[in-house]
Amino acid sequence: MMTRREWMRQAGGVTAIAAIPQLLCSRGLAQTAANGGQAITGAGSLKDHAAARGLLTGCAVNANLLRDDEDFRKLLAEQYNIVVPENCLKWNILRPTAETYNFADADSLVAFAEANGMKVRGHNFVWHEALPGWFAATVNRDNAQKFLVDHIHTVGGRYKGKMHSWDVVNEAIWIPDGRPDGLRSSSPWFQMLGPGYIDLAFRTAREADPTALLTYNDYSIEYDSNDAGRKRTAVLALLRRMKADRVPLDALGIQSHLHAISKEGFSRGVRELIDGAKALGLQVFITELDVNDDAVATADMTERDKIVAAVYRSYLTTALDGPEVKAVLTWGVSDKNTWLNNGTKFRKQHPERLQRPLPFDPDYVPGPAFYAMRDSFDEAKKR
Ligand code: G3I
Secondary structure, three states: OOOHHHHHHHHOHHHHHHHHHHHHOOHHHHHHHHHOOOOOOHHHOHHHHHHOOOOEEEEEEOHHHHHHOHHHHHHHHHHOOEEEEOOOOOHHHHOOOOOOOOOHHHHHHHHHHHHOOOEEEEEEEEOOOOOOOOHHHHOOOOOHHHHHHHHHHHHHHHOOOOOOEEEEEEOOEOHHHOOOOOEOOOOHHHHHHHHHHHHHHHHHHHHHOOOOEEEEEEOOOOOOOHHHHHHHHHHHHHHHHHHHOOOOOOEEEEOOEEEOOOOOOOHHHHHHHHHHHHHOOOEEEEEEEEEEOOOOOOOOHHHHHHHHHHHHHHHHHHHOOOOOEEEEEEOOOEOOOOHHHOOOOOOOOOOOOOOOOOOEOOOOOEOHHHHHHHHHHHHOOOO
């Protein structure tokens, strides 16, 4: 994670210098200066505006920030009514060895949420990524089923009754693997257990925690492009097949990692996803919203922020048009901590500058994306 000083150094340029007086203010004063005195807490918070429409709103939480950063904790409690751990419920964090579990960070997050009246999403039970170092040499065709079932019973059981929802299976569709059903055959879970691992995970999750809403979660399914369309069709076909086979499934998670600059829109894509989920009686959650601004040409941060906010606005206007979407979560809170700034992998066009994909700036001052979210909630129908 970056300190504010490092961030300012990297941000560079005239806009960073112009921002210095604001960064030096206390948070409250900075907010007042930034938005002409509009309240952003209490009745002005994201969660109050969302709740007025029957919506949950939240964010992915970085465990280090939750532990070490009091301003971060304050911001979470002020703004959100649901949280999801960014990493600490993944196998690589939870399972230091094949025999042991480390629940410290996940327990802290759940306790924090309980103390502040927030709901929690579990992310995730089964994914092809974020597996621990010992996994490949230990888990095989003979014991994979036992590992998967034991993991879900242990983790799901520990938080039984405390989870709003669980991403039971994450990102199981990957068209480039070439299967007609679109399943990601390169996933270690698929390779060890075949396509049945998905149903097994959902059935086990229901046993472990009967009240959590069991969710299938995936990305790059929102846009109107042919590629996204193929993936979307495969996701919806998977969900249809699961429902036909009476697999316990309650919700579709649309990750929503968006791009500030894109040739394609998302109106048709989002509508198809929501209508498809609705036809199956599923709830819909926007689970990982953020806007990658690497391709924005201008270096002017004010302009960049406006462009990002416009994407938030049009995406949420589309997604919240009907009553199906019940929760909107961003993947992180502030530009101080976003996976898009982990190394330069997602800063190919502008490696020298940090991305600004989230509603709060690195100093936890609400940016245009915050107001875009709040306005979109206000304009949504009550659900
Ligand atoms: O904590 C270590 C640190 O000690 C070490 O120095 C550093 C060196 O690389 O790595 C740090 O861990 C990284 C961790 O993020 C915390 O920043 C891991 O390498 C990195 O792989 C991990 O990435 C996470 C990624 O999932 C893989 O688990 C991202 O934070 C997280 O935002 C991302 O989230 C995923 C969702 O789960 C699923 N949907 C896509 C989304 C974005 O990729």
